[in-house]
Amino acid sequence: MSKPLKYLVLHCTATPAGREVTRQDLEKWHLSPPPTGRGWSRLGYSDIIHLDGSLENLTPYDTNDQVDSWEITNGVAGQNSVSRHVVYAGGVDANDVKKAKDTRTPEQLATMEVLVKYIVLRHPHILVAGHNQFAAKACPSFDVPSWLRSIGVPEANIYKP
Numbered sequence: 001m002s003k004p005l006k007y008l009v010l011h012c013t014a015t016p017a018g019r020e021v022t023r024q025d026l027e028k029w030h031l032s033p034p035p036t037g038r039g040w041s042r043l044g045y046s047d048i049i050h051l052d053g054s055l056e057n058l059t060p061y062d063t064n065d066q067v068d069s070w071e072i073t074n075g076v077a078g079q080n081s082v083s084r085h086v087v088y089a090g091g092v093d094a095n096d097v098k099k100a101k102d103t104r105t106p107e108q109l110a111t112m113e114v115l116v117k118y119i120v121l122r123h124p125h126i127l128v129a130g131h132n133q134f135a136a137k138a139c140p141s142f143d144v145p146s147w148l149r150s151i152g153v154p155e156a157n158i159y160k161p
């Protein structure tokens with residue numbers, strides 16, 4: 001079973017500025033049974049952008065315009081069968097974890113820009129969104145449409161609810 005890929009959704013790990021997040025951290029948070037984790041069968045994201053800008057694939061995906069069951073990640077309830085989810089490490093203030101903050105490093109910004117533009121080229125009909133456009137959350141702690149405009153992503157690829 002597969003469905004057409006509709007959304008690229010951007011996320012943050014909701015961890016303090018400057019703190020690295022590993023695949024092992026995400027596996028513990030997402031896959032471990034409660035109360036340690038959420039007990040999901042799949043990770044929440046396809047790729048993570050680390051503090052130094054390096055890009056790590058967490059869940060494999062292919063290059064066609066379909067989301068196969070093996071590509072699905074659990075980023076946004078209700079949208080996962082038609083979405084790809086990308087996360088950056090960070091998203092809250094270093095001294096106050098309740099305070100959402102755009103903590104993307106220059107290296108993370110550069111990687112996110114390249115990745116988003118590449119995915120838009122690969123999937124010309126995709127809509128790029130922030131998690132907070134689908135749910136009452138701060139994630140990814142920045143205004144995704146404004147940022148997309150600032151880096152020149154075509155208006156047709158910017159999700160508007």
Ligand SMILES: [Zn+2]
Pocket residue numbers: 010011012075131139140
């Ligand atoms: Zn999120």
